[in-house]
Amino acid sequence: MGLIQRLVEEAGIPTISMGNAADRMAHIKPPRAMLVRFARGSMFGEPGNVKRQRRIILDALEALQTMTEPGTIQELPYRWKQPDPE
Amino acid sequence: MPIDLDAFKPAYQKWVEESLSDWRAGNRKEIVKKYPLITPDDIPWTAYNGQPSNQTFALVTSGGLYLKDSQPPFDTESIHGDTSFREIPKTVSRQDIGIAHAHYDHSLAEQDINIVFPIQRFVELENEGIIGRLTDTHYSFSYVNDAVSLVSETVPELISRIKAAGVDVLFLVPV
Known part of the structure; x- marks a missing residue:
């Protein structure tokens, strides 16, 4: 996915991605990414947590507008089956 | 800089040759470790504008x-x-x-x-x-x-x- 993201960004379309592995992200260097602490196959946390899914997407929309440095990775505070911060 | 496929291609072909038997045997963890990851130097960027x-x-x-x-x-x-x-x-x-x-x-x-x-x-x-x-x-x-x-x-x-x-x-x- 990192390669796809890089090529699309290079082609002139801004991109933002989710990620859960800081070491792999350091290798492939996505232009903009949100880092979560969730396992493979569930970048938005436990199934059915609609409120959190929405919140993560809103975080990403905000990041799109505020990230100015190529390769910025923003770590999100959400944790598996734990209440989200206020 | 575009992704350097010329460097990746031979490394990937070698990886396929060396990994096929492990792949068929289902030893996927082993071969993932040996995969010739592409590690670009630069980071592409298209400025985000608008709302x-x-x-x-x-x-x-x-x-x-x-x-x-x-x-x-x-x-x-x-x-x-x-x-x-x-x-x-x-x-x-x-x-x-x-x-x-x-x-x-x-x-x-x-x-x-x-x-x-x-x-x-x-x-x-x-x-x-x-x-x-x-x-x-x-x-x-x-x-x-x-x-x-x-x-x-x-x-x-x-x-x-x-x-x-x-x-x-x-x-x-x-x-």
Whole structure:
């Protein structure tokens, strides 16, 4: 996915991605990414947590507008089956 | 700088030759460690301008999603993975989506497809005007090792389609 993201960004379309592995992200260097602490196959946390899914997407929309440095990775505070911060 | 396929290609071919027997035996952890990861020096950048509320968004997932009734599943047997993608319409119903990807546990996505492909959340944001438009067509990839075909064939095709659809921002969700 990192390669796809890089090529699309290079082609002139801004991109933002989710990620859960800081070491792999350091290798492939996505232009903009949100880092979560969730396992493979569930970048938005436990199934059915609609409120959190929405919140993560809103975080990403905000990041799109505020990230100015190529390769910025923003770590999100959400944790598996734990209440989200206020 | 574009991705250096000339350097990757021989390393990848060597990896395939050396890994085939382990791949067939199912020793996937071992061969993943030896995969010749591409490590670019630079980071591409297109400045983001404007407001999400005026723009068109598209989603890409690598969750291995396909339409059960009208599209073939991804190849989950080949050591190369499957470099093709499937188009998933915005109006898709959950029951029409199949998952073909041998390298993650689908059980969570089976309960809620939005954790690999947050289409319902994006539709809601479009309805509320938080994003301007959610494009009609979204994209799923699956497991890929053959970065040569991916970079030289599949992704250029993806780019041409999203450009034709007037996509302003691409949101990517890997598994």
